Amino acid sequence: MNPLGLNASRFLVALDAQGTLSACGQLEPKPSAVKVEFQELRTLIVAKSARGQGLGTSVMKALVERAGSVPIFLTTLRKTIPFYARAGFQEIPLSQAPRALWFEAAAGTVVARLAANDQLVVLCNQPRFSS
Template identity: 40%
Template sequence: MTWQLRRAHEVDLVAIMHLETTIFENDAWSAPMMLRDLGDPACYYLVAFPPDSPGTIEAYAGLLAPQGATEGDIQTIAVADSARGHGLGRALMEALISEARKRGARLIFLEVRADNPGAQRLYARLGFLDVGVRRGYYQPDNVDAIVMRLNIPELESMLVAVEIP
């Protein structure tokens, strides 16, 4: 499966909130909270859709990283059940990490539900490390949040040297 990513806008709120309330039933953000982030220049939100169906939003993700700040925060990420297992979550995370780097961030933090091992594995594969626990963070389910941190690698350290004869 392939998707296209684009910057999210306020007109995407209905589609984003549909995913938000479907995926995060008990601890979904409110529409006013999401709308605030979509319009905040310190935030960077993306949506993903099939190339032949730009109106079908199958995932979204958001970053809070003010320009010039040394730290950023992954605010949220959600992938529809039908789109999971094909690398879309990873693609969204890599795009947010890249944007955080462009904005000057050197560290990114996120919280992940302790009962979501799939997301924890994804973040670990991307280089995030566990740095703490927030007890009962996700309400009303009273589920702990694992706090994770990524030291954003310098772009140069991500390049591979190739010898050309």
């Protein structure tokens, strides 16, 4: 989870039968002077005990529906591409990502390499941004 830009009012949550938080996700709108240009998937987390049950996929689908036709971008580890690809996301070159994501992607690249021994990638759910 990226701790930057957290806003409880934007969270979509999934609770188990006992009312315990099992999964959550958040889209952050990125407005221009006129409209929301894109949304960034800032958070998608599934509790370890709830993984493999389709909750992450359900939350992702609901977030994509919530965004409508507005493109969604995210930065993530390369190893998570298959999960996001099932939801229609494709890797794009950083040069095609909105400039608002460039600093985060650059900083995240260092963290991904050091903390996870992985590469950070930018994904988008709109084919026009795909390479």
